[in-house]
Amino acid sequence: MSPVKAEIIAIGDELLYGQIIDTNSHWISQELDLRGVRVVRRTTVGDNREDILKAFAEAEKRADLVLITGGLGPTQDDLTKPLMAEFFDCPIVENPEAVAAVTEFFKKRGREITPLNILQGHLPACCIYVPNVVGTAPGMWFEEKNTYWMSMPGVPHEMKKLMNDFVLPKLPEIFSLPVIVHQVIKTVGIGESWLADLIRDWENALPDHIRLAYLPSLGHVKLRLTGFGSDTEKLNQEIQDQINLVLPQIDQYVYGYNEETLETAIGKLLKKSNKTLALAESCTGGYISHLVTSVPGSSSYFQGAVVPYHNQFKQEVIEVKKETLEKHGAVSEETVIEMSQGVKKLFQSDFGLASSGIAGPDGGTETKPVGTIWIACAGDGFVETKKLQLTQDRMLNIQLTAVAVLNLFRICFSKN
Amino acid sequence: MSPVKAEIIAIGDELLYGQIIDTNSHWISQELDLRGVRVVRRTTVGDNREDILKAFAEAEKRADLVLITGGLGPTQDDLTKPLMAEFFDCPIVENPEAVAAVTEFFKKRGREITPLNILQGHLPACCIYVPNVVGTAPGMWFEEKNTYWMSMPGVPHEMKKLMNDFVLPKLPEIFSLPVIVHQVIKTVGIGESWLADLIRDWENALPDHIRLAYLPSLGHVKLRLTGFGSDTEKLNQEIQDQINLVLPQIDQYVYGYNEETLETAIGKLLKKSNKTLALAESCTGGYISHLVTSVPGSSSYFQGAVVPYHNQFKQEVIEVKKETLEKHGAVSEETVIEMSQGVKKLFQSDFGLASSGIAGPDGGTETKPVGTIWIACAGDGFVETKKLQLTQDRMLNIQLTAVAVLNLFRICFSKN
Structure with a gap:
């Protein structure tokens, strides 16, 4: 069995000029590889008629499947649709279903539709219309010139939705895959x-x-x-x-x-045991709360969070003692312990997690350089802490601390 | 003056299979764009003789400059060097300078050199040897077929060093750039x-x-x-x-x-006017707080945030009235108004922002379907609100709401 060959074509000046990083081609590569489809080439071309047509013509010779992203907006510089019509020699016609979908899309959001947007529902007559439920530019599927073609918007979450809902499930139907x-x-x-x-x-x-x-x-x-x-x-x-x-x-x-994340894994633990969680985030600034609440259904175990960015509010909102802050400072084991216990009490939860540290790039001292972070997990009758010594990079410190806090909870939970 | 055209060719199965993300092409795009060289195409091919030769032949027709990354390791699957020799029809010969450099590289690190590594100093006779001081695979510069070519290793820091030290300074010498x-x-x-x-x-x-x-x-x-x-x-x-x-x-x-983000723009407004901000996030679950605190120095204007995920804590922590919640529900204009005012009071800030809505995928009702979200901005003596009708996608709803809240603040701020 010879492998099914695919090519990926990304369209857009903004990619070639380095204004946007093309994460789409990488993601598509991974998904196709997982399914035994061999990607033989990836091409990026600009918003230029000849270059785009050339890329289509080359891909057609080599590939069984061509996945195209970008160049589908309502404005004049978006060429993919007219050029696909030209390449397959079929006219662009009104697709009533697509016009209805784009009209509905705007109506639902209470926004007025423009003539340009209505034109997004006009498609090459030879394509199969694939609804884009999270955007206005439809997907277009072609079975032309002995090759399968799919054109998708360049916006990553729209492309992924079309891939997940339409293209990937279609692969085993049209190809014999290992x-x-x-x-x-x-x-x-x-x-x-x-x-x-x-x-x-x-x-x-x-x-x-x-x-x-x-x-x-x-x-x-x-x-x-x-x-x-x-x-x-x-x-x-x-x-x-x-x-x-x-x-x-x-x-x-x-x-x-597989698809499990640390957030969903923790959600499962809490749900199964009917326990609840609350967070006091200083240096992580709400990021852990964002991770926890990004899980559908998290409201059944997540009580709430506080981001007491100043010492005053660590005292007033979650009852960290003034003396503790004065004696040990905000970035200390003593302070995170009281934060974790205080937030547990405030939100009447079974567990309280806390972070306090110097995320950077400024604020470091000789004894507490940038990247010094304390974390804690409090439960009924116990509290566990950990000191982290991380990087100079603010965002990296926030992300790594979030992982460490969720992992500390996982360990605490299994022990208690 | 017609623009100088460049192509970027990335070589490696690991790219096509999605095992490694190609950050090189993006970086090169940015650097060339800054210097007025127009990137007309980027191509990724695997470790395959025909595909690589084809990519060279196509690039030669279109480009004044071709930058190639990858396929230069010592092992057999690295094909770039022999194929460049083949493409330019010139033999691979020992380059004493390159052999000395690779030998020195290993000696300095106290590692024994293998015959395979010595062969890395054998180069196509028609290339100009470009020393790679941070790795073992040399850069190769060609002036052939009316085109300039540079072959570089795929390891990002080695590629960047060769670009910064050799290629980029060379551009104004060989091209007349706009x-x-x-x-x-x-x-x-x-x-x-x-x-x-x-x-x-x-x-x-x-x-x-x-x-x-x-x-x-x-x-x-x-x-x-x-x-x-x-x-x-x-x-x-x-x-x-x-x-x-x-x-x-x-x-x-x-x-x-340019580089400004909504978060940094808002930070500037607050800093300049010596005003402070606090957040009450229900459906956004801490994400806005994360955006605001991702800006270095945000502690000078950000007081803190509360994520009162349950009605009980909307009442207890930020003083939303029980009657308001009972009469209008958590997702209502009345509730977000009280949330924004309550969090402003709790954190003694000049502005209080609030979000409350149904992020989904569950929890929608006939009158308040998934994606129904209320947001508010409270200041001294005023409050502004907005109702959003967003998508079925939880993460998208969170992100779009965050943008809308920060934008509502921007508008409120400018009016008051």
């Missing part, structure tokens, strides 16, 4: 090289048709197992057996699998 | 097509050497003006004149220029 099984083990609190040391023997003993990849990201390492074969069920079982083999060596770092 | 000036106007609170309608006459009257691009992102539209010419000062003045011309039509939507 069986590929992925399982991802999510770990936190251990670096890539330490993890590799821990599981080296297991990794070296993996059979040839099961591959391991380390995918590190902020404070996390994902272990991706990919199995190649012809029998899904057998492959799933083999991969599960391998996971069972490695788990005893790493289970204190494992918080979940 | 002067290019960019200015970006940042707008919020108006969609791309309405903005286009508002400024159509101005846009149509722009001189040929000044181009306009619409760059939309979540709740924002950036207007990028790019001027091409020979005199920087004159061009800056011309673009400033164009901005002054268009500003009266759009100034209520403009919050800043």
Whole structure:
């Protein structure tokens, strides 16, 4: 079976000029790779008629599937739609369904529709209209010149929605794809090289048709197992057996699998045990609360958060003692302990988490340089703390602290 | 003067398979754009002889300058060097200088050199050897087929060092480059097509050497003006004149220029006027607080935030009246007004902002479907509110609401 070949074409001057980073092509590459479709080329061209037509013509010769992003806005510099019509030699006509959808899109938001927007519902006659429920530029699917083509807006969340809802489910229908099984083990609190040391023997003993990849990201390492074969069920079982083999060596770092995030994993723990959570965030400034509340249904276990950015409010709102702040400072073990206990009390929750530190770039001192951060987790009758020594980068410090706080909670929870 | 055209070719299976994100092409795009070199295409190909040769042949036809990254390691799957030799029809020969450099590289690090590494000092006879002082794969510069070519390793810091030390300084020597000036106007609170309608006459009257691009992102539209010419000062003045011309039509939507974000723009307003801010976030769950506190120095104007995720805490922590909640519900104009006033009082700030809504995916009702969100801005003696009707997507609703709240503050601030 020869592999299904795909090309990705990203359209837009703003990409070539480096004004916007093209995260779409990378994301599409990953999704196609997961499904056994081989990406053979990615091309970025500007808002230029000849360059775009040339890219279509080249892709058509090489690929079974061409995924196109960008160049679909209502303004004059967006050329994808007219050029696809030209390339396939079919007229642009009103698509009543698409016009209705874009009209509805505006109506729902109480906004007046412009003639330019109505034209977004006019499509090449030879395309299949694919509704874009999160934006105004429709997806367009073509089966032309022995190749499948999909044109999508360049806005990442619109592109992803069209890929997830339409293109990716369609792949097994139109192509004969190999069986590929992925399982991802999510770990936190251990670096890539330490993890590799821990599981080296297991990794070296993996059979040839099961591959391991380390995918590190902020404070996390994902272990991706990919199995190649012809029998899904057998492959799933083999991969599960391998996971069972490695788990005893790493289970204190494992918080979940596949799509699970630290936020959703923690939500599950709380939901299952009918416990509740509250947050007192100083240096993280609301970011942990944002992560926790980004999970649908989090209102069943999340009581609330306070961001007491000044010492005065640490005292007034969550009852940190004046003496504690004066004696030990806001960035201290003593202060985060009282913050975690104070917010637990304020929101009458089972657990209280707290962060206090110097996120930077300014505010560091000799004894407490930028990146010094204290975190705490308080429960009924116990409190655990940890000191972090992080980076010079404000945003990185905020993100790494959030991961550390959620992980501290995970550990606390399992112990108590 | 016709523009100098450049192409960027990134080589590597790991890019096409989505294992590594290609940040090199984006960085090179930005650097070339700043210097007036027009990037006309970016291509990513895998470690495959035919695909690479094809990419070289296509680029040669279009570009004055071709920048190639990747495929230069010591192993067999790295094909760039032999294929460049093949493409230019010149043999690979020992380059004593390059062999000495790679030998020295290993010696300095106390590592033993392998025969494979020594071969990294063998180069196509027709290239100019460009020392890579931070790695083992040399840069190779070619002046062949009426085009300039540079091959660089894919490791970002090695590529950047070669670009900064060799390629970028060389550009003004080999090309006659135009002067290019960019200015970006940042707008919020108006969609791309309405903005286009508002400024159509101005846009149509722009001189040929000044181009306009619409760059939309979540709740924002950036207007990028790019001027091409020979005199920087004159061009800056011309673009400033164009901005002054268009500003009266759009100034209520403009919050800043170039690198400015809505968060930093608001920070400036508060700092300049010595005013302070506090937030009560229900449906946004801490995200606005995160945006505000992501700005270094925000502690000088940001007092704090509360995320009262349940009605009980809206009452207890920020004094929303029980009757208000019972009569109008949490998602109502009356409630957000009391939230904004309550949090202003709690944190003794000059302004209080509030959000309350149904972020979804669950929790919607007939009269208040998912995406119904109320926001408010309270100051001394006034309060302004707005109702939003957003999407079905939780994260999108959170992000769009955050932009709307910050924009409501901007408008309130300017009026009061």
